Amino acid sequence: MKHIMIILTSALCANTLPTGSVSGGVDIHVNDVSKNFQFPTINPKAFTVLPGFPDSGRTRAVLEQETLLSQVDSKYGNLQQNVANIYNPKPIVDTIREEEKYGNDGEKFKSVGRVLVNGYESFSNFLNALFEYPMEKAKQIGKQITANLNAIGGKLVGL
Known part of the structure; x- marks a missing residue:
């Protein structure tokens, strides 16, 4: 049965049946089957896979023209590339010193700042102790x- 289905399926695809006998233990002559079998007619328009795309009205491609803004931009980019090629700049991370990374550390007035910070810290500790004593x-x-x-x-209770 499997052989017959394969032959009939291939015949439907090719619109003809092969002549001769089917091997594999089945003794059916295909000539007899082809005389009694009618092939259905298939309308190719009925089997469209994708719907047709709507007509856009455009019949040819239009080449883009470079505008003034894009011309200026490309010239600016080329200028930057040429300057970079001449000076060959290194990244800032590779050339900066360690003390320059974190900004101005106030070396001139470091002692004044230390006095202010230490004085405020001691005053804060005094106030904390003043308010903490009654709580303790x-x-x-x-x-x-x-x-x-x-x-x-x-x-x-008697314990």
């Missing part, structure tokens, strides 16, 4: 009260 005393008093209440509660 309150925590210590709270811990003593809690310890005394725990002792009284333990005696009442």
